[in-house]
Amino acid sequence: MKRVFRSTSFLALTSMLTGLSLAGCSPLGPSAVPSDLPSAALTIENFSGSLVVNGSSFYSFTVTEGGLTYVSLVSLKEAGADSEAQVTIGLGAPRGTGCLTTNTLSVGATGQLQLSGVTNPGVHCAVVSDLGTLTADATFSINIVHPK
Amino acid sequence: MTVFRLIRGVAAIAMVCLTGAACTSTTAPSAADSGIRDLEFRTETFSGTLQVNGSGFYSFFVGQAGPAELTLAAIQTPGGAALSTPVGIGVGVPSGTGCPRTTSKVASPGLTAQLTVTLNPGTYCVAVFDAGNLTSSVTFAMRFRHP
Numbered sequence: 001m002k003r004v005f006r007s008t009s010f011l012a013l014t015s016m017l018t019g020l021s022l023a024g025c026s027p028l029g030p031s032a033v034p035s036d037l038p039s040a041a042l043t044i045e046n047f048s049g050s051l052v053v054n055g056s057s058f059y060s061f062t063v064t065e066g067g068l069t070y071v072s073l074v075s076l077k078e079a080g081a082d083s084e085a086q087v088t089i090g091l092g093a094p095r096g097t098g099c100l101t102t103n104t105l106s107v108g109a110t111g112q113l114q115l116s117g118v119t120n121p122g123v124h125c126a127v128v129s130d131l132g133t134l135t136a137d138a139t140f141s142i143n144i145v146h147p148k
Numbered sequence: 149m150t151v152f153r154l155i156r157g158v159a160a161i162a163m164v165c166l167t168g169a170a171c172t173s174t175t176a177p178s179a180a181d182s183g184i185r186d187l188e189f190r191t192e193t194f195s196g197t198l199q200v201n202g203s204g205f206y207s208f209f210v211g212q213a214g215p216a217e218l219t220l221a222a223i224q225t226p227g228g229a230a231l232s233t234p235v236g237i238g239v240g241v242p243s244g245t246g247c248p249r250t251t252s253k254v255a256s257p258g259l260t261a262q263l264t265v266t267l268n269p270g271t272y273c274v275a276v277f278d279a280g281n282l283t284s285s286v287t288f289a290m291r292f293r294h295p
Contacts (some may be wrong), residue, residue, distance in 0.1 A: 094207035
């Protein structure tokens with residue numbers, strides 16, 4: 001099971017990075033290629049759930065080695081159908097009953113690494129929020145690529 | 149010889165003075181001198197609604213190692229009537245969409261802390277959960293004090 005997850009994670013990371021590279025928008029800058037990223041030092045976590053109109057949902061994760069963390073909105077569906085709506089994704093730290101964001105970005109579901117931020121060792125969170133663009137409750141899936 | 153005695157006498161007096169000065173100027177090491185800082189505590193409150201078989205959590209940051217005290221202050225019906233129903237309380241580290249508890253207990257509301265844990269610097273969460281005693285939703289108020 002663990003091996004399957006690792007393979008799946010590696011494929012997912014490779015796919016995302018290849019997609020970015022082909023699109024000419026590598027997260028590490030113009031000269032970066034997929035091999036520049038030490039995939040063994042990265043962890044991919046998937047967060048899927050429901051997002052109500054004007055709602056918010058967050059996911060906490062732990063980083064033991066500092067580095068850059070990337071977040072991508074993989075899918076967004078409203079009433080079961082693919083949605084082109086823009087929602088806000090963010091990175092931050094769990095505080096109170098939510099995720100106190102330090103950087104956010106309004107995105108559509110492209111699957112590419114869209115938001116990045118430096119994460120020091122500790123507990124962090126990724127959040128997806130609707131700021132008024134959803135017309136119906138939605139389901140979403142985001143990928144979080146972070147240092148181990 | 150007389151000159152030598154004189155010098156020896158002056159030196160002896162000087163030693164006494166120095167010793168005396170050293171004794172009078174010595175003070176107990178302060179916390180600042182030793183690098184030890186007094187613990188500063190912060191009190192936060194977490195309140196909300198607890199559903200049957202439900203749970204809730206609240207995340208917070210600890211800046212210094214030290215003891216954290218958790219007090220379940222009140223359990224009430226949605227209408228505001230006080231209840232003594234025991235519910236679960238705990239402390240953990242936020243992970244995924246929840247708060248996996250590393251320490252927990254079932255407690256009835258009271259005025260004194262029901263759970264005390266020692267925490268190192270980092271991000272933690274306090275949780276409240278139905279331990280199987282609720283038959284309808286309740287409101288709760290929890291107070292916690294941490295470094």
